[in-house]
Every structure is written in C-alpha cells, then in structure tokens.
Amino acid sequence: MFIKNYPYGHMAYHNAIFVKLILTPMSRLLIILGLILVIIGLIFPWLTKLGLGRLPGDIAIERENFHFYFPITTSILISLILTLLFWLFRR
16 A cells, blocks of 8 residues: 555555645645736836726825725726636636
C-alpha cells in the first residue's frame, strides 16, 4: 500500500494528500487573485480618465469636513461587465 512508502506512516500520507489536493489549487488561486489586483491597480488611473467612477447615479456628498462617495452606477456597470466575461469564459 502507499502508506508504507512514507517514513512517518499514515499522517505523512494524509499530509501529502492535503498538500497535493488542497494547497496547490489554493496557492494558484491566491497568485491569480494577487495578479488581478495588481492589474486593476495599474489600470485604475486610465479608468478614472475615462470617467469611470464619476458616472450619473454615483452618489457624492461633500461638506466642509465630510466627504461621502458611493459609486453605485460604476459598481453595477463593473458587475455587469464581469458577469459577461465570466459567462463567456465558462462556455
């Protein structure tokens, strides 16, 4: 059986299975999410030049010592774009 090949018995076997099945996909996911965040951070200055973040429907309240900004329209637009992209890549 496979357990005999591991020096510490069944615990090492289960740890190897855990690393192979769980940590490898999770590390890939974390690396991909990190790369996505870096790309978004690099693209963000160009998106603000296009007006993304100042669309009609975005809520902005500015007072003397208070600033509140809630980009609801921008959030909906980004959600629709991401939904479309994920739908296309899933097919």
